[in-house]
Amino acid sequence: MSFTRTPTAARSVQFSFDGMPVQAREGDSVAAALLAAGIDRFRTTPKQGKPRLPYCMMGICFDCLLEIDGEANRQGCMVEVRDGMQVRRQDQSREVRL
Amino acid sequence: MTVTIKVDAAVVGGGLVGSAVAFGLMERGLSVALLDEGDVAFRASRGNFGLVWVQGKGDGRWQYAHWSRRSADMWPGFAEDLKAACGVDVEYDKPGGYYFTMSEDEHRTRGESLERMRREVPGGYDFEMLRRNQLLNIFPGLGEEVIGASWCPHDGHANPLSLLRAFHATMKGRVRHLTGAGASSVTPEGSAFRIEAGSTSVLAGKVVLAAGLGNRDLAPMVGLRAEVKPLKGQILVTERLAPKFGGLTLNVRQTGDGTVMIGDSHEDVGFQTEANVGIGRNIAARAIRQFPALAQAGLVRQWAALRIMAPDGYPIYEQSATHPGAFVVNCHSGVTLAAAHARSLAVQIAAGQLEPLLDPFHGARFEDKIA
Ligand SMILES: Cc1cc2nc3c(=O)[nH]c(=O)nc-3n(C[C@H](O)[C@H](O)[C@H](O)COP(=O)(O)OP(=O)(O)OC[C@H]3O[C@@H](n4cnc5c(N)ncnc54)[C@H](O)[C@@H]3O)c2cc1C
Ligand code: FES
Numbered sequence: 477m478s479f480t481r482t483p484t485a486a487r488s489v490q491f492s493f494d495g496m497p498v499q500a501r502e503g504d505s506v507a508a509a510l511l512a513a514g515i516d517r518f519r520t521t522p523k524q525g526k527p528r529l530p531y532c533m534m535g536i537c538f539d540c541l542l543e544i545d546g547e548a549n550r551q552g553c554m555v556e557v558r559d560g561m562q563v564r565r566q567d568q569s570r571e572v573r574l
Numbered sequence: 575m576t577v578t579i580k581v582d583a584a585v586v587g588g589g590l591v592g593s594a595v596a597f598g599l600m601e602r603g604l605s606v607a608l609l610d611e612g613d614v615a616f617r618a619s620r621g622n623f624g625l626v627w628v629q630g631k632g633d634g635r636w637q638y639a640h641w642s643r644r645s646a647d648m649w650p651g652f653a654e655d656l657k658a659a660c661g662v663d664v665e666y667d668k669p670g671g672y673y674f675t676m677s678e679d680e681h682r683t684r685g686e687s688l689e690r691m692r693r694e695v696p697g698g699y700d701f702e703m704l705r706r707n708q709l710l711n712i713f714p715g716l717g718e719e720v721i722g723a724s725w726c727p728h729d730g731h732a733n734p735l736s737l738l739r740a741f742h743a744t745m746k747g748r749v750r751h752l753t754g755a756g757a758s759s760v761t762p763e764g765s766a767f768r769i770e771a772g773s774t775s776v777l778a779g780k781v782v783l784a785a786g787l788g789n790r791d792l793a794p795m796v797g798l799r800a801e802v803k804p805l806k807g808q809i810l811v812t813e814r815l816a817p818k819f820g821g822l823t824l825n826v827r828q829t830g831d832g833t834v835m836i837g838d839s840h841e842d843v844g845f846q847t848e849a850n851v852g853i854g855r856n857i858a859a860r861a862i863r864q865f866p867a868l869a870q871a872g873l874v875r876q877w878a879a880l881r882i883m884a885p886d887g888y889p890i891y892e893q894s895a896t897h898p899g900a901f902v903v904n905c906h907s908g909v910t911l912a913a914a915h916a917r918s919l920a921v922q923i924a925a926g927q928l929e930p931l932l933d934p935f936h937g938a939r940f941e942d943k944i945a
Contacts (some may be wrong), residue, residue: 522814523831538874549813549872569816569832570872573715574865 479512491561500557507533507540507552510563518542518552519566541566576775579750581607583923584769584778586757586792589619590734590908591915592784593741598920599782600749607750607776609757609769616787616804616845619908621879623809623837624734626910627824629671629701629726633687636694637934638888642907643699645914646728652913653732660743664736665830671729672709672823674720674864681722688724701726712821715867731827734909752776757785760795762897767796780899782923786882787845789890789904797896799937802904804880806841808853810861812871826861826868834871836861840881849876881906884940891919891935893928901928902937 486501493510500509507530510518517527519541530540533553540552544563548570552563581604585596588610596608628646632639646668653666675681681703688701705722745751755771760781762768767781783792789800814832825838838860839853854876862869882904884890889905901923905911922928 522816569814570870571817572815572867572870573817574713574815574819574834574867 478514481512489557489559491557491559491563493563494565498563502557504557505533505553506542506544506550506555506557506561506563509557510542510552517565522569576773578775578777579607579752580777581605581750582778583607583780583782584609584767584776585782585784586760586769587783587785587788588742588751588753589617589784589786590738590741590912591619591786591903591905592782593619593738593745594908594912594915595782595784595903595920595923596749597741597745598916599924600745601916602921602924604780604924605750606745607752607778608745609752609755609771609774609776611756611785611788612754615756616847616880618786618879618882618906619734619738621807621809621847621877622734622909623807623827623835624731624829624909625671625822625824625827626666626668626730626732627671627907628699628728628910629673629724629824630684630687630691631907631910632695633691635888635934636691636696637931639691639695639699640697641889641914641931642910643695643697643728644918645911646730648913648917649730649732652917656737656740656744660740662736662740662743664740665733666730667732667822667830668728668730669820669822670725670727672704672712672723672725672821674823675722675724676719676863678721684724688726700728713819713865715865717863717866719863729822731822732909733829737909737912756788757792760792760900762796762900765899767897767900780901780923780926783900783902784904786904787880789882789902793902793937796900797894798892798900798902799941800884800890800902800904801937801940802882802884802890803842804845805883805906806839806843806847806878806880807837808839808841808849808857808876808878809835809837810854810857810873811835811875812868813874815871823864825857826865833874834868836868845880847878847880849878886940889935890937891928891932892937893923893926899926904937 531537542552544550769776793800812834894900
């Protein structure tokens, strides 16, 4: 799957995904930026280990979960991308030691 | 046109209680019809916490303690049988349950109450009182305020939705499961009973009223009483968390999938099931006092459902004296008691006689109190 960006005058923003630099545009959600960059898996489901990508892009389905700046299970479609942001795949459940 | 269905037994109410009884009657070889209302109904069975909990239930009424214990003893085999019958895993696990105490006073009172039950309940009642330092192995992140806990090996938990599903899957094709069939009347007809539900009419040798809060209106039609009232409870669910935590408590439990359920609120607010932030905050605050690390967890769901409570909090089990063959069944621990309902109560109903152990649970026991 690939997406083509429409031309705009938006400023460009740089962040990292699993340590790799990714170019985005100001105003992108993290999810949109990663899709535009051709990322084909955001997370794996904790129980069955299946790959997942964003589905609704509007905060409902929770399929776009990512680790953003150290915080697990953030909804990528609901967070605006910022310069220097560190984003990682969400491959496990959030770790909380009770 | 009205269709009449003839069966040995009709069960009114397809929640956990009615389903367990219908399942049990089917196992005894009776032909059974199970009538249930549609989605508009209040259904505790779809909104509960999933504990199979014995600890602390029935101080002052040993029959209840004994009955709960009996069900908990039956649960392991029962869960296996369900899986073998229909392939549904109800995720039953019996790690024993902890009840945290937050003050010396509470710790002592709790210990005394459980000790009383150990003396009074025939067949025994096991528990241990543990101090904080004995808990830290199992709960390394335990909140500072927790001074100890009672622990009871009979406690466990299951997935209540899978349980309901397992009942229905096993009954498929063997029990007449009528959905969207709210019973409007139950009328004695000779030694049988006619149940009218919309365009369906069921003629049954026995009738079991297991309609939860609906029993209040149905019971008097066959000379029974069910003075049950709603008691709202709300539940919070976190995102899936790792690693799995070993312990099971009265108000915090981790499901097989890793989500943590947090509950145990009680609101006497009538027939309404709105979830709200205020109660959610209280539920969360109590859990965070016990497990401070929970504050980092994200919540993904909150809901409310109505418990079905008799004035004294005990179940209602009775066969009608005026119309033998008609039974009423209500309880507020339908998960815990599911095994006993299917494998003991249903057997008694099939035989036409409830055992004396259940005598204290007659629906008429409140008669003098309700003017
Ligand atoms: C928040 C909460 C937490 C709980 N936690 C636990 C727990 O941890 N462990 C535990 O053991 N129990 C727990 N319970 C209690 C448990 O959920 C109930 O005891 C159990 O679900 C009751 O089942 P029921 O079948 O009697 O009622 P319901 O699930 O309410 O089912 C009654 C059914 O009867 C039907 N009905 C009503 N009127 C009619 C009619 N006229 N004709 C046909 N059908 C009718 C309704 O459609 C409904 O499906 C909890 C309850 C709540 C609310
Ligand atoms: S894509 Fe559905 S919540 Fe983000």
